[in-house]
Amino acid sequence: MKTSQESGRSAKGRGGARKPSRDAAPAAVTPEVAPVTAATTDLAPVVGANLRRLRVKRGLSLEKLSKLSGVSRAMLGQIELGQSAPTINVLWKISTALGVPFSGLIGQRQAGGVLVLRSDQAKTLTNHDGTYSSRALFPFDEPRRVEFYELRLAPHGEEHADGHAPGTTENLVVARGAIEIDIEGARQRLEQGDAIVFEADTAHTYRNPSDDEALMYLVMTYADTVG
Protein backbone atom coordinates (compact mmCIF):
# COMPACT_ATOMS: atom_id res chain seq x y z
CA MET A 1 0.00 0.00 0.00
CA LYS A 2 2.75 2.40 0.80
CA THR A 3 4.75 1.54 -2.25
CA SER A 4 2.71 3.81 -4.42
CA GLN A 5 3.29 6.65 -2.03
CA GLU A 6 7.00 6.53 -2.07
CA SER A 7 7.60 7.79 -5.55
CA GLY A 8 5.15 10.58 -5.25
CA ARG A 9 6.32 11.57 -1.85
CA SER A 10 10.00 11.69 -2.37
CA ALA A 11 9.54 13.78 -5.45
CA LYS A 12 7.31 16.27 -3.83
CA GLY A 13 9.17 16.67 -0.61
CA ARG A 14 6.20 17.66 1.37
CA GLY A 15 5.96 18.12 5.04
CA GLY A 16 8.07 20.35 7.07
CA ALA A 17 5.20 22.34 8.27
CA ARG A 18 5.44 22.62 11.97
CA LYS A 19 4.91 25.06 14.68
CA PRO A 20 7.60 27.45 15.68
CA SER A 21 7.45 26.19 19.19
CA ARG A 22 6.13 23.11 20.85
CA ASP A 23 4.45 25.30 23.40
CA ALA A 24 2.57 27.16 20.75
CA ALA A 25 -1.12 26.91 20.06
CA PRO A 26 -2.70 23.90 18.37
CA ALA A 27 -1.86 23.35 14.75
CA ALA A 28 -5.29 24.18 13.52
CA VAL A 29 -4.94 27.68 14.82
CA THR A 30 -1.41 28.62 13.98
CA PRO A 31 0.15 26.34 11.51
CA GLU A 32 3.25 27.65 10.16
CA VAL A 33 4.78 26.82 7.08
CA ALA A 34 2.63 28.12 4.64
CA PRO A 35 0.63 28.70 7.20
CA VAL A 36 -2.24 30.55 6.97
CA THR A 37 -1.47 32.35 10.10
CA ALA A 38 -4.74 33.66 11.26
CA ALA A 39 -3.80 36.50 13.49
CA THR A 40 -6.92 36.61 15.52
CA THR A 41 -9.24 33.90 14.28
CA ASP A 42 -9.20 30.25 13.40
CA LEU A 43 -9.15 30.07 9.66
CA ALA A 44 -9.68 26.37 9.24
CA PRO A 45 -13.49 26.47 9.42
CA VAL A 46 -13.56 29.47 7.09
CA VAL A 47 -11.33 27.80 4.55
CA GLY A 48 -13.35 24.63 4.83
CA ALA A 49 -16.67 26.35 4.31
CA ASN A 50 -15.37 28.34 1.37
CA LEU A 51 -13.86 25.29 -0.21
CA ARG A 52 -17.03 23.28 0.07
CA ARG A 53 -19.18 26.12 -1.22
CA LEU A 54 -16.95 26.73 -4.24
CA ARG A 55 -16.58 23.05 -4.99
CA VAL A 56 -20.30 22.32 -4.80
CA LYS A 57 -21.06 25.40 -6.84
CA ARG A 58 -18.93 23.97 -9.63
CA GLY A 59 -20.53 20.60 -9.34
CA LEU A 60 -17.25 18.96 -8.44
CA SER A 61 -16.91 15.95 -6.22
CA LEU A 62 -13.97 15.58 -3.89
CA GLU A 63 -12.61 13.01 -6.25
CA LYS A 64 -12.77 15.32 -9.26
CA LEU A 65 -11.30 18.23 -7.40
CA SER A 66 -8.59 15.97 -6.13
CA LYS A 67 -7.60 15.09 -9.67
CA LEU A 68 -7.75 18.70 -10.78
CA SER A 69 -5.74 20.06 -7.92
CA GLY A 70 -3.36 17.24 -7.17
CA VAL A 71 -4.42 17.33 -3.55
CA SER A 72 -5.68 14.06 -2.16
CA ARG A 73 -9.37 13.51 -1.60
CA ALA A 74 -8.74 12.77 2.04
CA MET A 75 -6.91 16.03 2.44
CA LEU A 76 -9.68 17.97 0.73
CA GLY A 77 -12.22 16.33 2.98
CA GLN A 78 -10.25 17.21 6.08
CA ILE A 79 -9.89 20.80 4.96
CA GLU A 80 -13.62 21.09 4.32
CA LEU A 81 -14.29 19.76 7.78
CA GLY A 82 -11.87 22.22 9.28
CA GLN A 83 -9.72 19.42 10.56
CA SER A 84 -6.62 20.37 8.70
CA ALA A 85 -4.58 23.54 8.44
CA PRO A 86 -3.35 23.34 4.87
CA THR A 87 -0.14 24.93 3.75
CA ILE A 88 0.00 27.78 1.29
CA ASN A 89 1.12 25.35 -1.33
CA VAL A 90 -1.97 23.22 -0.92
CA LEU A 91 -4.28 26.20 -0.83
CA TRP A 92 -2.62 27.46 -3.94
CA LYS A 93 -3.25 24.23 -5.79
CA ILE A 94 -6.86 24.21 -4.74
CA SER A 95 -7.52 27.82 -5.61
CA THR A 96 -5.89 27.33 -8.99
CA ALA A 97 -7.95 24.20 -9.66
CA LEU A 98 -11.12 26.05 -8.73
CA GLY A 99 -10.08 29.09 -10.70
CA VAL A 100 -10.58 31.42 -7.80
CA PRO A 101 -8.32 33.95 -6.16
CA PHE A 102 -6.40 32.83 -3.13
CA SER A 103 -8.51 35.00 -0.89
CA GLY A 104 -11.57 33.21 -2.18
CA LEU A 105 -10.62 30.42 0.14
CA ILE A 106 -9.47 32.37 3.14
CA GLY A 107 -11.88 35.28 3.08
CA GLN A 108 -15.17 35.54 4.84
CA ARG A 109 -18.17 36.68 2.85
CA GLN A 110 -19.54 40.05 3.63
CA ALA A 111 -22.68 41.81 2.57
CA GLY A 112 -22.47 45.12 0.78
CA GLY A 113 -22.11 48.51 2.40
CA VAL A 114 -19.14 50.01 4.13
CA LEU A 115 -16.55 47.63 5.37
CA VAL A 116 -13.61 48.59 7.54
CA LEU A 117 -10.87 46.05 7.77
CA ARG A 118 -8.85 46.65 10.91
CA SER A 119 -5.18 45.86 10.68
CA ASP A 120 -5.29 43.68 13.75
CA GLN A 121 -8.11 41.63 12.27
CA ALA A 122 -6.46 41.01 8.95
CA LYS A 123 -5.48 37.54 7.91
CA THR A 124 -1.78 37.43 7.22
CA LEU A 125 -0.05 34.67 5.35
CA THR A 126 3.60 34.04 6.04
CA ASN A 127 6.10 31.68 4.55
CA HIS A 128 7.96 29.03 6.50
CA ASP A 129 10.66 31.29 7.89
CA GLY A 130 8.59 34.39 8.27
CA THR A 131 10.59 36.43 5.79
CA TYR A 132 7.62 36.97 3.52
CA SER A 133 4.08 37.91 4.43
CA SER A 134 0.99 38.93 2.55
CA ARG A 135 -2.09 40.56 3.95
CA ALA A 136 -5.36 40.79 2.08
CA LEU A 137 -6.60 44.34 2.31
CA PHE A 138 -10.21 43.44 1.79
CA PRO A 139 -12.14 40.21 2.07
CA PHE A 140 -12.70 38.26 -1.07
CA ASP A 141 -15.93 39.25 -2.75
CA GLU A 142 -17.09 36.85 -5.41
CA PRO A 143 -18.45 39.28 -7.98
CA ARG A 144 -15.14 41.06 -7.95
CA ARG A 145 -12.24 39.85 -10.00
CA VAL A 146 -9.56 41.68 -8.17
CA GLU A 147 -7.54 41.28 -5.00
CA PHE A 148 -5.53 43.82 -3.08
CA TYR A 149 -2.60 42.77 -0.93
CA GLU A 150 0.06 44.29 1.23
CA LEU A 151 3.31 42.36 0.88
CA ARG A 152 6.35 42.49 3.10
CA LEU A 153 9.67 40.89 2.24
CA ALA A 154 12.48 40.74 4.80
CA PRO A 155 16.00 41.93 3.96
CA HIS A 156 17.58 39.51 1.51
CA GLY A 157 14.44 37.44 1.64
CA GLU A 158 13.07 35.57 -1.31
CA GLU A 159 9.66 34.22 -2.18
CA HIS A 160 8.81 31.98 -5.08
CA ALA A 161 5.30 31.99 -6.47
CA ASP A 162 3.89 29.39 -8.80
CA GLY A 163 1.93 30.52 -11.80
CA HIS A 164 -1.61 31.68 -11.19
CA ALA A 165 -4.64 30.85 -13.26
CA PRO A 166 -4.36 31.88 -16.92
CA GLY A 167 -5.27 35.49 -17.45
CA THR A 168 -4.18 36.58 -14.01
CA THR A 169 -2.33 39.89 -13.91
CA GLU A 170 -0.27 41.30 -11.07
CA ASN A 171 0.00 45.04 -10.63
CA LEU A 172 2.64 45.78 -8.04
CA VAL A 173 4.11 48.96 -6.63
CA VAL A 174 7.05 49.24 -4.25
CA ALA A 175 6.07 51.48 -1.38
CA ARG A 176 9.33 51.12 0.53
CA GLY A 177 12.69 49.53 -0.14
CA ALA A 178 13.63 47.76 -3.33
CA ILE A 179 12.91 44.38 -4.85
CA GLU A 180 13.86 42.22 -7.77
CA ILE A 181 11.33 40.12 -9.62
CA ASP A 182 12.28 37.20 -11.82
CA ILE A 183 9.68 36.51 -14.47
CA GLU A 184 10.36 33.84 -17.05
CA GLY A 185 14.08 34.23 -16.60
CA ALA A 186 14.08 37.99 -16.86
CA ARG A 187 14.93 40.01 -13.78
CA GLN A 188 13.33 43.36 -13.08
CA ARG A 189 14.62 45.61 -10.34
CA LEU A 190 12.19 47.99 -8.75
CA GLU A 191 13.08 50.85 -6.45
CA GLN A 192 10.78 52.68 -4.11
CA GLY A 193 7.90 54.16 -6.05
CA ASP A 194 8.41 51.90 -9.05
CA ALA A 195 5.56 49.79 -10.33
CA ILE A 196 5.26 46.78 -12.56
CA VAL A 197 2.46 44.95 -14.35
CA PHE A 198 2.91 41.43 -15.62
CA GLU A 199 1.02 38.30 -16.58
CA ALA A 200 1.24 36.11 -13.53
CA ASP A 201 0.29 32.79 -15.05
CA THR A 202 3.91 31.65 -14.93
CA ALA A 203 6.15 31.10 -11.95
CA HIS A 204 7.86 34.21 -10.63
CA THR A 205 10.14 35.10 -7.74
CA TYR A 206 10.29 38.15 -5.50
CA ARG A 207 13.64 38.98 -3.98
CA ASN A 208 14.71 41.71 -1.62
CA PRO A 209 18.37 42.57 -2.35
CA SER A 210 18.59 45.30 0.26
CA ASP A 211 19.24 45.42 3.99
CA ASP A 212 15.82 46.87 4.69
CA GLU A 213 12.40 45.32 4.62
CA ALA A 214 10.53 45.85 1.37
CA LEU A 215 6.91 46.93 1.47
CA MET A 216 4.78 46.42 -1.62
CA TYR A 217 1.17 46.71 -2.61
CA LEU A 218 -0.20 44.23 -5.05
CA VAL A 219 -3.39 44.28 -7.07
CA MET A 220 -4.25 40.99 -8.72
CA THR A 221 -6.85 40.81 -11.46
CA TYR A 222 -8.41 37.65 -12.80
CA ALA A 223 -9.70 36.85 -16.22
CA ASP A 224 -12.85 35.05 -15.27
CA THR A 225 -15.55 35.75 -12.83
CA VAL A 226 -14.76 33.83 -9.75
CA GLY A 227 -16.88 32.13 -7.18
Add this chain to the structure above:
DNA sequence: GGTGTACGATAGATCTATGA
Protein backbone atom coordinates in the same frame (compact mmCIF):
# COMPACT_ATOMS: atom_id res chain seq x y z
C1' DG B 1 -20.83 7.10 -6.72
C1' DG B 2 -19.80 10.35 -3.22
C1' DT B 3 -18.49 11.34 1.38
C1' DG B 4 -16.53 11.09 6.12
C1' DT B 5 -13.35 8.96 8.99
C1' DA B 6 -9.44 6.36 10.59
C1' DC B 7 -4.99 4.43 10.11
C1' DG B 8 -0.10 4.05 9.17
C1' DA B 9 3.67 6.00 6.75
C1' DT B 10 6.72 9.69 4.96
C1' DA B 11 9.32 14.07 4.60
C1' DG B 12 11.13 17.87 6.49
C1' DA B 13 11.42 21.67 9.92
C1' DT B 14 12.32 22.60 14.59
C1' DC B 15 13.77 21.53 19.24
C1' DT B 16 16.98 19.64 22.46
C1' DA B 17 21.03 17.51 24.06
C1' DT B 18 25.74 16.83 23.53
C1' DG B 19 30.49 17.54 22.48
C1' DA B 20 34.32 20.25 20.62
Add this chain to the structure above:
DNA sequence: TCATAGATCTATCGTACACC
Protein backbone atom coordinates in the same frame (compact mmCIF):
# COMPACT_ATOMS: atom_id res chain seq x y z
C1' DT C 1 29.55 29.70 21.11
C1' DC C 2 28.91 26.73 17.48
C1' DA C 3 27.97 22.45 15.01
C1' DT C 4 25.88 18.16 14.84
C1' DA C 5 22.79 14.26 15.70
C1' DG C 6 18.73 12.44 17.38
C1' DA C 7 14.03 13.23 18.90
C1' DT C 8 9.82 15.32 18.13
C1' DC C 9 6.07 17.20 15.65
C1' DT C 10 2.96 18.17 11.84
C1' DA C 11 1.14 18.33 7.07
C1' DT C 12 0.14 15.26 3.76
C1' DC C 13 -0.49 11.11 1.46
C1' DG C 14 -2.85 6.51 -0.04
C1' DT C 15 -5.87 3.20 1.35
C1' DA C 16 -9.75 0.95 3.48
C1' DC C 17 -14.14 0.84 5.40
C1' DA C 18 -18.83 2.29 6.50
C1' DC C 19 -22.65 5.01 5.43
C1' DC C 20 -26.03 7.48 2.50
